[in-house]
Amino acid sequence: MKERLVRFDWAIKKLLRNKANFEILEGFLSELTRQDIKINKILESEGNKETPDDKQNRVDLLAETEQGELLLIELQVESQFDYFHRMVYGTSKLITDYIHSGSGYEMVKRAISINIVYFGLGHGRDYVYKGLTEFRGIHHDDILELTIRQKKRFENIEKVSDIFPEYYILKVNDFDSLAKDTLDEWIYFLKHSEIKEEFSAKGLKKALEELDILKLSKAERAAYERYIEDKRVAESSIKTSWFEGKIVGVEEGRKEGREEGREEGELKRNREIAIEMLKDGEPNDKIKKYTHLTDAEIEQLKRMMPLI
Numbered sequence: 001m002k003e004r005l006v007r008f009d010w011a012i013k014k015l016l017r018n019k020a021n022f023e024i025l026e027g028f029l030s031e032l033t034r035q036d037i038k039i040n041k042i043l044e045s046e047g048n049k050e051t052p053d054d055k056q057n058r059v060d061l062l063a064e065t066e067q068g069e070l071l072l073i074e075l076q077v078e079s080q081f082d083y084f085h086r087m088v089y090g091t092s093k094l095i096t097d098y099i100h101s102g103s104g105y106e107m108v109k110r111a112i113s114i115n116i117v118y119f120g121l122g123h124g125r126d127y128v129y130k131g132l133t134e135f136r137g138i139h140h141d142d143i144l145e146l147t148i149r150q151k152k153r154f155e156n157i158e159k160v161s162d163i164f165p166e167y168y169i170l171k172v173n174d175f176d177s178l179a180k181d182t183l184d185e186w187i188y189f190l191k192h193s194e195i196k197e198e199f200s201a202k203g204l205k206k207a208l209e210e211l212d213i214l215k216l217s218k219a220e221r222a223a224y225e226r227y228i229e230d231k232r233v234a235e236s237s238i239k240t241s242w243f244e245g246k247i248v249g250v251e252e253g254r255k256e257g258r259e260e261g262r263e264e265g266e267l268k269r270n271r272e273i274a275i276e277m278l279k280d281g282e283p284n285d286k287i288k289k290y291t292h293l294t295d296a297e298i299e300q301l302k303r304m305m306p307l308i
Helices: 008-014 020-034 085-096 148-153 183-193 204-210 220-277 283-290 295-307
Strands: 039-043 057-064 070-076 111-117 129-130 166-171
Touching: 008 057, 008 070, 008 129, 008 220, 020 111, 020 183, 039 295, 070 085, 085 111, 129 183, 183 204, 204 295, 220 295, 283 295
Parallel strands: 070 111, 111 166
Antiparallel strands: 039 057, 057 070, 129 166
């Protein structure tokens, strides 16, 4: 079936940065965080720039909410084994980049990292994960809380975890395509670029109107088609590299197996020779010369002699 709507990654790059389309992004974020998210502005980020990275399998969008929180949305198609580490680096850099020199620590902005991945990340049964930082007592298993004075001092902060970065991971490929709630409706769209008539999640109605491929200008459609073709080429290259790597790996495995077999056979023969030499009362130095066994290996054979 031919897609009617543009892919979400391209929408992030080209359409959702427009203030007129904030409703779409706000709807997605509200359904994900279970809060009423309002976007104040889109900030400069790596994904804002027109670079050769446009052809790669990663996009990002950085926004600031009306409450001053920083929202980093990253979408990654290609597998990355150290992606968890990159999440930590991304939020850490974001926080330090957006605190003014000379400002006190209380001016640190809260960061929310939203990661939409289309590859197997980690091991788990769910397809949506949320990560918070909390401090739990080792002896009493209690949660460390803010004092009353701190709560009065810091507006909009109720818990210690409200200060630290918040993480979300959406493992799109693990979604079974059965939309059980409004967040699932969004994940269905992320996976299939399709919005069903019965879907009622926040922002999806607007997305259905604004992300229609037929509504794109001639230039936008040409750009979108180039983007999709670049994706196909990139994904094909990844699959080809994986397949070729697997073939090479199998051949190398066979070669290593043959070499290991030869080594094991040679070791077995040397042990048999050493046993016969031990029976004849030959000294260790002479056995080492003819068998290349170590002193420890020879001593082990001596201990085994009564059992042989």
